Amino acid sequence: MTSLVAAIVNGLLLGMIYAAISAGLSLTLGVMGLINVAHSAIAMFGAYLAWSAMHAWGIDPVLALALITIGFFFVGMAVERLLVRRVYDEPPEASLLSLFGLMIVLESILVLVFTTTERALPVQYTSAIQIGFVRVGVARLVGGAAALVAILVAHGFLRRSRLGRGIRAMASNRDAARILGVDTERLSMLLFGIGTALAGTGGVAMAMIFPFTPGDHLNWLTLAILVVIIGGLGGLPRTILAALSIGLVESLAGAYLPFQYVSIVLYALLIVTLWIRREGLAGEAVRTL
Amino acid sequence: MTATHLRMLGAVAGYTPTIPVLQGIDLEVSPERCTVVLGPNGSGKSTILRVLYGLLDLQEGEIRLGDRRIDGTPTHRLLEMGVAFLPQGRSVFPQLTVDENLRVGGWIFGRDVHRLEEALDRVYAQYPLLANMSQAPAGSLSGGQQRMLEIARMVLTDPQVLLIDEPSAGLAPNLVDEVYVEIERLKADGKTVLLVDQNVEAAIGLADHVYIVEYGKVKAEGQVDDFAGDVAGIVREWLRV
Amino acid sequence: MRRKTRPLVAFGVGVLLVGALVVAGLQIESLAILNILTTALVAVVLTQAWNVLGGYGGYLNLGTAAFYGIGAYTVSILDYNLGWSPFFTAVLGGLAAVVVAAIIGIPSLRIRGVYFAILTLILTFLVQRLAFSIPITRGALGIFLTPLDLDPRALEQLFFFIFLGLAVLVTVVVRLIQHSRFGSALVAIREDEDAAAILGVRTTRTKMYAFAVGAFFMGLAGALVAQRVTFIDPDAAFSMTNTVNPVIMAMYGGAGTWQGPLIGAPLVVLLGEVLRVTFGGIGLFGPTVPAEVSRLLFGAILIGVALYARRGIMGLIRPRKGTRRRI
Numbered sequence: 001m002t003s004l005v006a007a008i009v010n011g012l013l014l015g016m017i018y019a020a021i022s023a024g025l026s027l028t029l030g031v032m033g034l035i036n037v038a039h040s041a042i043a044m045f046g047a048y049l050a051w052s053a054m055h056a057w058g059i060d061p062v063l064a065l066a067l068i069t070i071g072f073f074f075v076g077m078a079v080e081r082l083l084v085r086r087v088y089d090e091p092p093e094a095s096l097l098s099l100f101g102l103m104i105v106l107e108s109i110l111v112l113v114f115t116t117t118e119r120a121l122p123v124q125y126t127s128a129i130q131i132g133f134v135r136v137g138v139a140r141l142v143g144g145a146a147a148l149v150a151i152l153v154a155h156g157f158l159r160r161s162r163l164g165r166g167i168r169a170m171a172s173n174r175d176a177a178r179i180l181g182v183d184t185e186r187l188s189m190l191l192f193g194i195g196t197a198l199a200g201t202g203g204v205a206m207a208m209i210f211p212f213t214p215g216d217h218l219n220w221l222t223l224a225i226l227v228v229i230i231g232g233l234g235g236l237p238r239t240i241l242a243a244l245s246i247g248l249v250e251s252l253a254g255a256y257l258p259f260q261y262v263s264i265v266l267y268a269l270l271i272v273t274l275w276i277r278r279e280g281l282a283g284e285a286v287r288t289l
Numbered sequence: 290m291t292a293t294h295l296r297m298l299g300a301v302a303g304y305t306p307t308i309p310v311l312q313g314i315d316l317e318v319s320p321e322r323c324t325v326v327l328g329p330n331g332s333g334k335s336t337i338l339r340v341l342y343g344l345l346d347l348q349e350g351e352i353r354l355g356d357r358r359i360d361g362t363p364t365h366r367l368l369e370m371g372v373a374f375l376p377q378g379r380s381v382f383p384q385l386t387v388d389e390n391l392r393v394g395g396w397i398f399g400r401d402v403h404r405l406e407e408a409l410d411r412v413y414a415q416y417p418l419l420a421n422m423s424q425a426p427a428g429s430l431s432g433g434q435q436r437m438l439e440i441a442r443m444v445l446t447d448p449q450v451l452l453i454d455e456p457s458a459g460l461a462p463n464l465v466d467e468v469y470v471e472i473e474r475l476k477a478d479g480k481t482v483l484l485v486d487q488n489v490e491a492a493i494g495l496a497d498h499v500y501i502v503e504y505g506k507v508k509a510e511g512q513v514d515d516f517a518g519d520v521a522g523i524v525r526e527w528l529r530v
Numbered sequence: 531m532r533r534k535t536r537p538l539v540a541f542g543v544g545v546l547l548v549g550a551l552v553v554a555g556l557q558i559e560s561l562a563i564l565n566i567l568t569t570a571l572v573a574v575v576l577t578q579a580w581n582v583l584g585g586y587g588g589y590l591n592l593g594t595a596a597f598y599g600i601g602a603y604t605v606s607i608l609d610y611n612l613g614w615s616p617f618f619t620a621v622l623g624g625l626a627a628v629v630v631a632a633i634i635g636i637p638s639l640r641i642r643g644v645y646f647a648i649l650t651l652i653l654t655f656l657v658q659r660l661a662f663s664i665p666i667t668r669g670a671l672g673i674f675l676t677p678l679d680l681d682p683r684a685l686e687q688l689f690f691f692i693f694l695g696l697a698v699l700v701t702v703v704v705r706l707i708q709h710s711r712f713g714s715a716l717v718a719i720r721e722d723e724d725a726a727a728i729l730g731v732r733t734t735r736t737k738m739y740a741f742a743v744g745a746f747f748m749g750l751a752g753a754l755v756a757q758r759v760t761f762i763d764p765d766a767a768f769s770m771t772n773t774v775n776p777v778i779m780a781m782y783g784g785a786g787t788w789q790g791p792l793i794g795a796p797l798v799v800l801l802g803e804v805l806r807v808t809f810g811g812i813g814l815f816g817p818t819v820p821a822e823v824s825r826l827l828f829g830a831i832l833i834g835v836a837l838y839a840r841r842g843i844m845g846l847i848r849p850r851k852g853t854r855r856r857i
Contacts, residue, residue: 035648037648037651083833083836083837086837087836087837094836095836096590096647097590097777097832097835097836098832098833098836098837100592100774100832101829101830101831101832101833101834101835101836102829102833103829104770104774104825104826104828104829104832105826105829105830105833107825108822108823108825108826108829109826111822112822112823112826162392162400165385165389165392165393166393166396168382168384168385168389169382169385169389169390169393171384172382172383172384172385173380173381173382173383175376175380176376176380176381176382177382177393178344178364179342179344179364179374179376179380180364180368180393180394180396180442181364181365181367181368181396181397182365182393182396183365218655219655219659221655222652222655222656225648225652261663264656264659264660264663268656
C-alpha cells in the first residue's frame with residue numbers, strides 16, 4: 001500500500017517534469033503550427049549547461065535551472081528570428097528542416113564537448129525525504145516543483161496578459177489577428193522564446209532525475225511528442241494532464257518492467273496513438289489554447 | 290479624423306508575377322459615401338480589398354489616403370490612420386470570449402487601458418447583445434451574432450474608412466438583412482464604406498457609387514444618382530457577361 | 531529535333547560515365563580512393579531511393595536510416611544465426627524495409643502535412659531502441675557477419691561493382707518512374723494534391739508505392755553495406771547521417787530529377803573528404819576527426835539549405851499545400 005502511494009506520488013512528480021519538457025512543444029505547435037524537432041536538443045543543452053555550471057563554478061542545479069530558463073527565453077527568440085521566421089511562409093517542411101539541422105548541430109556540439117559519457121546532475125541536499133509515510137525523491141520534488149512554477153507562469157501569462165491574449169488570438173485565427181493589427185511576427189518570437197524557456201526548465205529538471213548522454217534527447221523528444229499527441233492542442237492544462245498520466249503509467253510500469261523496455265513501451269504507445277489520433281499532428285486540427 | 294479620399298491608381302497585383310489578377314485598376318472612394326464594387330466571381334473584387342489593406346503587395350500603381358501614399362504600410366499603421374477591414378467568412382477567435390475578441394480588436398491601443406475601456410464601453414452600448422454575452426466563447430455564438438461581433442470588433446478603434454468583403458456570404462437568408470441594416474447605420478454615422486459584394490440587390494441599396502469589375506479591370510462605373518430608375522437593372526445589364 | 535536527341539545524349543553520357551567507372555574500378559590501385567568511390571555510390575543509391583517520394587512526391591521522409599538499418603539487421607541476423615549469405619538474403623532485407631514502410635505509411639500517408647516526416651523520424655528512434663534492447667539483435671554488442679574470403683583489393687573491387695550496378699539500377703528505375711504515369715502522378719501530388727485527387731490520382735496509393743520503392747532500395751543498400759563492413763551495431767546501422775545525407779544530397783543536386791542524386795551525392799561525399807583532410811591536417815580535433823564534426827557540418831549545411839536554397843526546397847516541396855492559409 002505504502003509503495004503504491006509512493007509510486008503514485010513519484011509518478012505525478014515525474015509527470016510534472018514531463019509536462020515541462022512537453023509544454024514548449026505543445027505551445028509552438030498549437031500557436032505556430034510548427035513542430036520544433038530541435039526542442040529536446042535545446043533541453044539537453046540546458047541539462048549540460050547546468051551540469052557544467054555545477055562542476056565549473058559549483059552553482060546549485062536549482063539556481064542553474066532558474067537562470068537557464070530565463071536565458072533560454074532570449075535564446076529561443078533568437079532562434080525564431082534566425083531559423084523560423086524567414087521560412088514561415090514557406091511550406092512547413094522548410095522550417096522543420098532548418099530545426100532538424102539545428103537539432104543535429106546541437107547534439108554534435110554536445111558530443112564533441114562532453115563526449116557520450118553518461119552524466120548526472122545530483123541535487124545536493126538529501127536523496128529522499130519522508131512525507132507522511134511516503135518516501136519521495138528530493139530531485140523529483142525539486143524538479144517537479146520547478147516545472148510546475150514555470151508552467152504556471154507561462155499559463156498565467158497566456159491567460160491574463162495583453163500579449164498572451166494576442167498570442168491566443170493568433171493561435172485561434174492568425175489571419176484575423178493580423179487584420180486587427182496584431183504583430184504576429186513579434187508574438188511568434190515571444191512564444192517561441194517561452195517554449196524554449198520551458199525546454200530549458202524541462203531539460204534541467206529531467207537531468208536532475210535521470211542520468212543523461214547527448215543522444216538521450218531523442219527519447220525526450222519522443223516523450224514530448226507523445227504527451228502533446230495524447231493531450232491534444234487544447235492548451236497547457238491538457239498538456240499537464242497528459243504528462244501526469246504518462247508519468248503515472250511509467251512509474252507504475254517501471255516497478256514491473258526493466259528500464260530499457262519502458263522507453264520502448266513509450267515509442268510503441270506513441271505510434272499506436274498516432275494511428276488512432278491522426279489529426280493530432282495533421283496541422284489541420286483546430287488549434288486552441 | 291477628417292474625411293479623406295481613398296484612391297487606388299493603376300493598381301497591378303496578383304499572386305504570381307506573370308498573371309496579375311488586377312490589371313490596372315483605378316478606384317476612388319469618396320468620404321462618408323458608400324462605394325460598391327461588383328463583378329463576377331474571379332474578377333478581382335476581393336483582391337482589390339486585399340491590396341488596399343496591404344495584405345497583398347502592389348506590382349505597379351499606388352494607393353493614396355488623402356495626399357498620403359499608403360501602399361506598403363503595415364496593418365497596425367493603417368488602423369491608426371483609420372482604415373479597417375472586415376474579411377469574408379468567419380473571422381472571430383472562437384476560443385476567446387466575446388470580451389477578449391473585442392479587446393484584441395483594440396490591439397493598436399497598446400498598453401493604453403484607458404482608451405481600450407472607453408472604446409469597449411462605447412461598443413457595448415452600441416451592441417447590447419454583445420454586452421450580455423461578453424464572457425461567452427465567441428465560438429458558441431450563432432452565425433449572425435458572430436458577424437455582429439466581427440463588425441463591433443472592426444469599429445472598436447472608431448475607424449473612418451471601412452473595407453467590407455461580402456458581408457452576407459455564408460449567412461442564413463433571414464440574417465442577411467440585419468447585416469445590411471448595420472452597414473447602413475455605419476454609413477449614417479459618417480463612415481466611409483467600400484463594399485465588395487455578390488449580393489447586387491442589397492449592395493446597390495446602400496451604394497452611392499458603383500464600380501463594375503471584370504477580368505481585373507474596371508468595366509464601368511457611375512454615381513447611383515445619375516441613373517434614372519432601375520439601377521439594379523442597369524447594373525445587371527453590365528454584369529451580364 | 532532537340533527533343534529527340536536529348537535522351538540519346540543522356541544515354542550516351544550515361545554509358546560513357548559507367549564505362550569510365552568500370553575502367554576506374556579495374557585500374558585504380560589505391561584502396562582508399564576505391565573506398566571513397568564506393569561510399570559515393572552507396573550515397574547515390576540512398577539518395578535516389580529517397581528521391582522517389584521525397585523529390586517527386588514532395589513528402590519529406592526522415593526514415594532513411596531506419597530502412598537502411600532494417601535491411602542491414604535482417605541480413606546480419608540471418609547470417610549470424612543461419613549462416614545465410616547476405617548476397618542471397620539482401621532482397622529479404624529490402625522486403626523487410628517495405629513491410630515496415632507499409633506499417634508506417636498506410637496510416638500516415640493518408641493525411642498530409644509534416645505528420646509523415648515526424649512519424650518516419652520517430653520510427654528511426656524506435657527501431658534503434660529496439661535494436662539496443664531485444665536479444666536477437668544482440669544489443670550494443672552488435673553482430674559480426676561472416677567475412678568473405680578475398681584479398682582486400684578484390685573485396686573493394688567487388689563492392690565497388692556491386693554498388694555501381696545497384697546505382698545504375700536504381701537510377702534507371704527512377705528515370706523510368708519519371709517518365710511514367712506513376713511519376714506524373716507523384717509530381718501532381720507535389721504540386722497540388724487537391725487538384726491531383728480531383729483529376730483522379732489515387733494519391734494515398736501513389737505515395738505508398740513511392741515510399742515502398744524507396745524503402746526497398748534503402749533496405750537493399752543497408753543489407754549489402756552490412757556485408758561490406760562485416761559488423762553492425764545499433765549506432766552505425768541507424769545513424770542519423772543516413773537520414774540527413776540523402777536529403778542534403780538530393781537538394782544539392784536537385785530533388786525530383788533523376789540526375790540530381792548523381793550530382794549531389796558525389797559532391798557531398800567529396801566535400802566530406804575535403805573537410806576530413808583539412809581538419810585532420812589542422813589537427814583541430816587531434817589527428818583523427820570525430821564523426822560528430824562532419825555531422826555538425828552537415829547539420830549546419832541542412833540549416834543553410836532550408837533557409838537559403840529556398841527555390842531548391844520549393845522544387846522539393848510542393849507549393850501551398852498543407853501550408854498556413856494566408857489572408
